[in-house]
Amino acid sequence: xxxxxxxxxxxxxxxxxxxxxxxxxxxxxxxxxxxxxxxxxxxxxxxxxxxxxxxxxxxxxxxxxxxxxxxxxxxxxxxxxxxxxxxxxxxxxxxxxxxxxxxxxxxxxxxxxxxxxxxxxxxxxxxxxxxxxxxxxxxxxxxxxxxxxxxxxxxxxxxxxxxxxxxxxxxxxxxxxxxxxxxxxxxxxxxxxxxxxxxxxxxxxxxxxxxxxxxxxxxxxxxxxxxxxxxxxxxxxx
Numbered sequence: 001x002x003x004x005x006x007x008x009x010x011x012x013x014x015x016x017x018x019x020x021x022x023x024x025x026x027x028x029x030x031x032x033x034x035x036x037x038x039x040x041x042x043x044x045x046x047x048x049x050x051x052x053x054x055x056x057x058x059x060x061x062x063x064x065x066x067x068x069x070x071x072x073x074x075x076x077x078x079x080x081x082x083x084x085x086x087x088x089x090x091x092x093x094x095x096x097x098x099x100x101x102x103x104x105x106x107x108x109x110x111x112x113x114x115x116x117x118x119x120x121x122x123x124x125x126x127x128x129x130x131x132x133x134x135x136x137x138x139x140x141x142x143x144x145x146x147x148x149x150x151x152x153x154x155x156x157x158x159x160x161x162x163x164x165x166x167x168x169x170x171x172x173x174x175x176x177x178x179x180x181x182x183x184x185x186x187x188x189x190x191x192x193x194x195x196x197x198x199x200x201x202x203x204x205x206x207x208x209x210x211x212x213x214x215x216x217x218x219x220x221x222x223x224x225x226x227x228x229x230x231x232x233x234x235x236x237x238x
Contacts, residue, residue: 010141010148011061017107018058018069022138024128028106032130035104036073039113043094050074050118052130057208058109060126061141062148062200066212068112071130077117084117091115123194148200156206160186164215168222176230179223186216 014021018028036052056070057063077087095114104111116122126139167175167182186207193203210216 009062009064011063012141014061015058015063015067015109018109022135024054024130024133029130029133031106032069032071032111035111035113036071036130039073039098039115042098043091045080047075047080049131050076051132053116053136054128054130055122055124055126057199059128060124060139060199064212065108066208068110069106070112070114072114072116074116074118088117121195123198125198125200148205149202152202153205153209156202157209160206160210161213161215164210164219168218176223176226179219179226183219183223186210186219 013019018025024032032054033052036049040047040049051074053072053074054069055072057067058069075091077084077091080087092115098113122137125137127135127137129136163182167178170178172178189203190207193201193207198204207216
């Protein structure tokens with residue numbers, strides 16, 4: 001885990017490849033709005049956008065070379081269908097399909113598109129309205145630096161790495177179940193941290209470190225591979 005601190009460093013300025021001071025660069029803003037428009041077209045259902053927001057570490061001071069551009073399309077799910085859970089599942093599927101099919105980069109950072117229900121709680125300390133070209137929640141580098149528990153992040157990361165490695169090395173009939181349980185545990189851990197302390201929580205930063213180091217991908221890939229193998233059949237009896 002050498003050089004672990006550089007991955008959670010708090011910079012003194014926003015990433016100036018994307019920002020001009022604290023304003024989104026016009027050409028970047030124009031392209032993000034174009035991407036949002038293209039995503040809406042591919043939904044192939046009538047929707048109206050309440051806002052398009054840029055959030056995550058690249059809308060904050062804790063970005064790294066691994067950071068994505070988190071582009072959120074704010075929609076009123078209830079106006080699409082009264083069954084908001086159905087809408088959420090549909091949009092999650094569309095989001096996964098879009099992000100799997102497209103590798104769109106702006107100034108070296110990949111764009112990840114999300115559809116978010118209006119009024120959903122947001123735990124980020126930096127949220128920029130791309131549509132209105134203004135901050136909804138402006139980040140503060142001084143406050144960010146003070147609330148990072150670096151050693152807590154390292155300890156949590158190391159615990160999870162040991163757990164991931166031991167689970168990946170299992171050779172037992174219930175390995176797939178244990179992989180799925182571990183995936184669920186990590187997702188819930190991150191969400192709990194976001195809800196309690198926001199994106200600078202120990203849990204969220206530990207998750208980001210694991211993702212940056214490739215451990216999250218290893219876990220998800222192994223689970224997917226085992227599931228596919230389990231569901232496959234070489235010969236079909238008639």
